[in-house]
Amino acid sequence: MSLSYVREEMVPPQPAPVRTTGVIAWARQNLFATPFDAVMTVIGVAFLIWAIPPIYNFIFPTFLGGDAVPPGGTVEDCRAAGAGACWAYISARMSFFIYGFYPPAEYWRPNLVFLLGALLIVPLLWPRAPFKRINALLFFVVYPIICYYLLNGGVFGLRRVPTEQWGGLLVTLIISLVGIICSMPIGILLALGRQSKLPIIKTLCVMFIELWRAVPLITILFMASIMLPLFMPQGTTVDKLLRALVGVTLFSSAYLAEVIRGGLQALPRGQYEAASSLGLSYWKSMGLIILPQALKHVIPGIVNSFIALFKDTSLVSIVGIFDLLNTVQAASSDINWSSPTQAVTGYLFAAFVFWIFCFAMSRYSIWMERRLDTGHKR
Known part of the structure; x- marks a missing residue:
């Protein structure tokens, strides 16, 4: 019996295949895949059409089609009706x-x-x-x-x-750099101490970490600036900025310790056994084998702590230190540049500066993750 088959009539024309690449295909897959997605896309586009023009007009200066007063303008321009951000201020x-x-x-x-x-x-x-x-x-x-x-x-x-x-950006960078650089080694030592088999060291590290993590940074800054001098000998003074640096550093080190401890626990037990089989001492095995791998695994958490520390530097303004945010708040009371948009413009400037530094740290951490991703392929 023959199983061959010969078609005796032409196949009717079929529609062209749906494209899987290009802008239209991407929009169909990501924006209009379902009726709900299509409705949400239309609502989102409508919101952007409604929100972007006034934001653009407020932020961008007149030579770019906006209403903002460019650098070099006058205070009268900022006080004019309909004026946007006062970049001249x-x-x-x-x-x-x-x-x-x-x-x-x-x-x-x-x-x-x-x-x-x-x-x-x-x-x-x-x-x-x-x-x-x-x-x-x-x-x-x-x-x-x-x-x-x-x-x-x-x-x-x-x-x-x-x-x-x-004051200003100078103090913000000093506090953030000192906090980042000093809290990293302290956090590593605390993480190693919390995993120590010596009860005294482990207990002290646990108490330190839990104490500093359970107290808000504002309380620590108040204690360092107001309460600490009350417990010191009469006539002894400690610089206010130094007290804030110590408080921010210890606060950040407690959070970094838990991030690093997570990286240490994520390593397979075989890495510790391999280090021991080579006859390495505790510190050599940690410095050459364990810590490099653990820190690589927790780069996102470490950088996240650094970004949080950089933003938390604005809290030092409550103890009278003129960081970037405090200088912006102080300058908003300048009657020589008083205008309806003076304060908003100052906060926009401060937000943009913080965003620049935080975004740079985020992108650098992503680049380092990809560069150090040698253990597996995505």
Whole structure:
């Protein structure tokens, strides 16, 4: 019996196949896959059409088709009816937002600190940059000493500028950098201590972590700035900025300790046994085998803690330290630039600065994750 089959009539024409690539295919798959998706897409587009034009007009200056007053404008322009953001006010008070009450004649000193920091941190973050050890030594040891004497003065003929006159973005960067750099090693030690088999060390680390995680940062700053001097000998004073630095660092280290402990627990037990089989001591096995893998696994959590720390620096304003946010709030009371949009423009500027730094840290962490993703392929 023959199983062959020969068609005796033509197949009727069929519609063209649906495209699986291109803009139309992407929209069909992601925006109009179901009737509900289509309705939500239409609502979202309608909302954007309603919201974007007034936001654009408020933020962008007149030469770009908006209503905002560009840098170089006057206060009368900002007070005009229908005027948008007063960027002329930001331009006029930019020095105050960056340096606070730092003497204008000494601006070259924080500028030099900014320049040295950029020159040292860029090659440090670039994996293929040469002389890593020298660069790290300069950034973590030499650079803080230079910054202190440059900003504080009192030596080499430099005018003394007390920390009460520091402010703006300068203080925000100081608090965030000191908190990030100092909290990382403390957090690693606390995480290792919490996993220690020695009861005393483990108990002390657990008590420290749980205590600092259970108390809000605002309370810690109040204790450091107001309550701490009451427990010190009479006549003893501690710099307010230093107290805030210590409080922020210890607070952040407690959260980092739990993030790092999660990375340590995520490693398979075989890694610990392999380190022991090589005859390595505890510290060598942790420094050469365990910690590099654990830290790689928790890069998102570590960077998330750094971003939270950078944003939490704005809380130091409640204890009288003029960080970026506090300078913006103080400048909003300037009657010389009083306008209906003065305060909103200042907060928009502060939000944009915070977003720039946080977004940069986020993108760098994503890049490092992809670069260090050697254990498996996505």
